[in-house]
Amino acid sequence: MDIRCPCCHATFLLEHVAEDEALREMMALLTKLTPDVARPLVSYVGLFRGKTRATAYERQLRLMREVLGLADDTTLVGTALSETVEAIRGKRDAGEDTRPLKNHNYLKRVVESLRARGAGSVQSSPKVERESSPRVSKGVMRALQAMEQERRS
Secondary structure, three states: OEEEOOOOOOEEEHHHHHHOHHHHHHHHHHHHOOHHHHHHHHHHHHOOOOOOOOOOHHHHHHHHHHHHOOOOOHHHHHHHHHHHHHHHHHHHHOOOOOOOOOOOHHHHHHHHHHHHHOOOOOOOOOOOOOOOOOHHHHHHHHHHHHHHHHHHO
16 A cells, blocks of 8 residues: 655655554554643654654654653643643744754643643543544554454464
8 A cells, every 4th residue: 555755755665664663653653642631742742853863763652651641640641742842833933942852851841830730630541542643643553453463473
């Protein structure tokens, strides 16, 4: 199955995606999250990317796991991620600081600030969205699982 990159419009095979273990795990992790957490998480991990080099899938997966480990309440993490991405992008647009992130210290401060204000803790959402995840994500997940089963046989 051919897939087209939405950014560069290059075409590649879904089998190539399934061959990389870290990318496969990262996609599985993202499909289990609600869109309110998954989207800002992807944007946040993008803040670690340098101008000239892509971030390795292993590092992206590690960063995502570290972020999700900051709090049990994924609603809180999603809100903190959104605020962090918005603030850092604002600084970059203003030309204040264009360097890639090196750690999660800023995000940790935002999480603590939100905890102190009580944001996100009023209604704790489950860590994984089960029934309402998009059909595209389920389809991609099924295709990856099928390819993994074929690879093992």
